[in-house]
Amino acid sequence: MKSPGRVNLIGEHIDYAGLSVFPMAVERQMIACFRRRSDSIVRLMNVEARFSPREFTLSSTIEPSAGGDWANYAKASGQELFRHFGPLQGFDALVSSDLPVAAGLSSSSALVIACALMLVQVNGISVGTLELAELMARAERYAGPQGGGMDQAICLGARKNTASVIDFHPLRLTPVTVPDEWRFIVAASLVQADKAGAALKEYNRRTRECAEALSTVIESLGLAGRIDSYGALLAHRTAEDLSGEAEQTLEGDLRKRFRHVVKESDRVKKAESAMTNGDRAGFGRLMSESHLSLRHDFEVSCAELDELVDIAQDAGAEGARLTGAGFGGCVIALCHETRMETVLTALTERFYSKRRFEGSLEDQLFVARPSEGASVSSL
Numbered sequence: 001m002k003s004p005g006r007v008n009l010i011g012e013h014i015d016y017a018g019l020s021v022f023p024m025a026v027e028r029q030m031i032a033c034f035r036r037r038s039d040s041i042v043r044l045m046n047v048e049a050r051f052s053p054r055e056f057t058l059s060s061t062i063e064p065s066a067g068g069d070w071a072n073y074a075k076a077s078g079q080e081l082f083r084h085f086g087p088l089q090g091f092d093a094l095v096s097s098d099l100p101v102a103a104g105l106s107s108s109s110a111l112v113i114a115c116a117l118m119l120v121q122v123n124g125i126s127v128g129t130l131e132l133a134e135l136m137a138r139a140e141r142y143a144g145p146q147g148g149g150m151d152q153a154i155c156l157g158a159r160k161n162t163a164s165v166i167d168f169h170p171l172r173l174t175p176v177t178v179p180d181e182w183r184f185i186v187a188a189s190l191v192q193a194d195k196a197g198a199a200l201k202e203y204n205r206r207t208r209e210c211a212e213a214l215s216t217v218i219e220s221l222g223l224a225g226r227i228d229s230y231g232a233l234l235a236h237r238t239a240e241d242l243s244g245e246a247e248q249t250l251e252g253d254l255r256k257r258f259r260h261v262v263k264e265s266d267r268v269k270k271a272e273s274a275m276t277n278g279d280r281a282g283f284g285r286l287m288s289e290s291h292l293s294l295r296h297d298f299e300v301s302c303a304e305l306d307e308l309v310d311i312a313q314d315a316g317a318e319g320a321r322l323t324g325a326g327f328g329g330c331v332i333a334l335c336h337e338t339r340m341e342t343v344l345t346a347l348t349e350r351f352y353s354k355r356r357f358e359g360s361l362e363d364q365l366f367v368a369r370p371s372e373g374a375s376v377s378s379l
């Protein structure tokens, strides 16, 4: 079976506010060979020695491993599917991945989805893609982050050569063809987001701040009881109006978080039309605006991410931004195919040649090709 990573093109930190996002799956992926077991045990092995073997029994309450342990992503899907579909048989699996870990490319959701599909397959469960994506979005919160549903939905529902606008409540994916000559370059900051510690705490803090800012604004507009979501609010007022409103009613961090959320939502809509119309310059501009907003208003960037964005833009990328949760991880830059080598060279010379890192440069810097979602095949 195979389960891809993803890059989010635009729409960052707004999926958990129920607002649309615009990611694509990438060729980098997790691959697993597996076989059914006759008991309810899951045994996982990884070709990478740093992920030592794990074993657990499927049940409706599976004891989590230590924070950050890779078993937690498998346990997350096992527990959720057990709760939903009843007693399950397990599997033995050997897992391998060329997705960098803790780099904002959703290696964790790739594992959650991989385990879910293996359980679905060995137990003959009948479940639709969108239903499974929703179940797994809830499931992954077992591992700590109180995230939205973007990663699981794109990992399962992506189509080759397209990015997808994902709407929530109800979940829906609308594929948009990525123009042939567009290139999305992924560059790792070499800063790993500490998903069991500081980054997790900050991520969950952002989700709370967004919810708090929303209720304060709804209250101040006298809409309490009538409206309860960012989506409903944005259906009535423009992002511009709402940011103006927030200036009056919110202070400090909450004001900044709110401004990011409503404006980022607006950028997603504009980005969808830009891609549909082949307007690369327009799409790139929106990406760069998104980065500035994530840096100053949402405060999830870091010096290395900002530096990569600057280098890519100087070298002729139409736009660049951090992708994923931030606090480290990767940036994504957009350019025309004829500019690609120049941008890659600038990033290599001005960023990577000055730093030490494990593995090859291709693990840190590569072109992301829009790929299809997870699937299972039989030998």
Ligand code: GLA
Binding pocket: 008, 011, 012, 013, 014, 015, 016, 106, 145, 147, 148, 149, 150, 151, 324, 325
């Ligand atoms: C993580 C979460 C997603 C989303 C992004 C930020 O990847 O898993 O749900 O919130 O961060 O956009």
